Structures are given as C-alpha cells and as structure tokens.
Amino acid sequence: MEIRPIDPADVDAVQSLIESDPGYTERITGYPPGPADAQSLLMMRPEGLAEDAKVVLGAFEGGELVAVVDLLRGYPDPSYAFIGLLQVRGDRHGRGIGGTTYGLVERYVADEWPEVRRLRLAVVDTNAEVAAPFWVRQGFEATGEVKPYRYDKLTSSTRLYEKALCWGHPHLAVRDSGIAGQGLFATAPIAAGEVVSVLAGRKVSTAELTELLEHPPVDTITLAEDLHLVLPNDPRPVIAYGNHSCDPNTWWTDAVTLTARRDLAPGDELTSDYGTSTGVPDWQMNCSCGSALCRGIVTGSDWQRPELQERYGHHWIPELLARQKR
C-alpha cells in the first residue's frame, strides 16, 4: 500500500469511497452521503488555518483508492497535527487497511512535518462505537476534553484523543558509529539545554515486556516500577540508535525527554549514559565508549554509584531518582 496527497484527478475516486461507506456519513451528519462530499472534504479547513496546512492523503492498493485521511498541520498549535478523518472503502472493511493506513500517516507526518510531536483527533459520540476502539488500538488516549457537536439536526458531543509521537530533533541522522554499530549524529549545531528527543510508544507491564524481549530488537525505557515504554520498531525512530557513553553529551530532563548536556557540533555522536535509564538489576553491557570516564561495564545497578549520582544530579529517569531517595 502507498500513501500520497490526493490531487484533483482523484476527486471522483474519493467521492466513490465516501459513497461506499454511507454508514459513516449517516452517523456523523444524520444524512446519507451527498454528491459534493468529496469536494467539501478537499476544501474544508478550520478558520484561520493556512491553505497549505491541510493535506488529504489517499492510500492506494494496486492503483485503487482504499482509504482517505484528512490531516491538518499545526492545528491547534504548531506541535500538533490533527486527523480530521480516516475512512476506508466500504467493501474493504475488516482487512486491517485502517491500521496500515494509520501507520503510513504517522510516517508521513514524521518525514514531512518534523516539528509535529503529537497527533490529535475528535470522535463524535454517534460514531464512537466504531471509531473509538480503532483509535485506542492505534495508541491514542482520550484527553478528557468533551466538546458540543452539531450538524444540522444532529446534536451530539465529540471526545478528543491524542497520541504522542516519538520525536527527534531535526538535526539528527543515523550513521556508522565508532562506539557500536550505528549511532546518532548531529548534522548541525545543537545548543546545550535543547531537547534532542521526546520518546513515545506503547506502555507495557514488566510481564508484557519480558514477552516482547523474546523477539528483539526492542527499544525500551522504564517509566515506573511495573511500567515500561516500548518504542515503535517499524520504522525504528532515530533516537533508538543512540549509543551509550560513560561521559554522555545528552541526559534526561524527565521520564521521556533527552536534552543536550553540552553544545553539540556537526558530526558529534549523541550519547546518553544507559545507567541513568536502566534499572534492571541483572542487565549489563561491556562498554566501548572510549571516554576517559569509561566504567568498562555498564549495569542496571549503576544508579547506586555515588559518583554518578553526584555527576548527573537530577538528570536520571524519575524511577531511578526515586530509588536513590528511598
């Protein structure tokens, strides 16, 4: 399946897709699809939003349009993209096309709109039975916001959902590393204190994580005693390529945020100290960071080392800071 922006030549295919799934239009408008619905989908955008901030994407299978997605860049603020609609052709429901299309949308946003850190959408209550479980499966969580919804005679409410994306600074690239395999490198200057990455992914228990770890690679960090974040693996986000150094140039500023510890110049390899994010007691790794401060072996108990506690101050993941205070 491939995804690309819809162009004027696709309008008839979009109209046919909308008409192939009349239940959706009925649930959110109270009426069956009308003859100009594709035109309105392509034109409609929130007041004040620039024309080029709206993109309608089409998912194509063997040249046939099987799903459409309405996306707004920078709505409601520049860190967001808003999904106005994701609709699958009526005769293609139940085949995983929605999930595949959503995965491609995430990739499109990451590639084209690097400033976007979160996706947001609204589910109308009259469509919630169908839509809410789908979005939850894609990793969205209800924000708790509820807004009134009205379409002609249909009066309902919308509930807002959001999903954080795994975000990496735009000045990062994956290259061969002198430390191990591939690593993460600065392609342009990044100042000390700038956020280099905000991690996001699936939240799982230790038992679920243990199962996942049977099928590597799994990129994960600990959020709390029995809660772990597993980063997406298709595609693997750039931050998953960050190697360890015993004298790292990035460090943690909260449970999911890595920040530059020093000014970074183009060509510098970005590193973190795995000891500041790993608290699994039987984990260890022979280190080849080559720094003057190299510990030789990095372990899941390094958070207990007084010299590291002093060097990093509060720049540990919160769970390990909490253990130090216990």
Ligand SMILES: C[S@@+](CC[C@H](N)C(=O)[O-])C[C@H]1O[C@@H](n2cnc3c(N)ncnc32)[C@H](O)[C@@H]1O
């Ligand atoms: C999150 S990945 C980093 C990306 C990895 N280099 C790659 O090419 O996929 C972590 C793995 O990289 C290797 N690694 C990272 N830092 C290292 C270090 N300082 N010394 C030795 N191996 C390291 C270890 O194999 C570790 O399990």
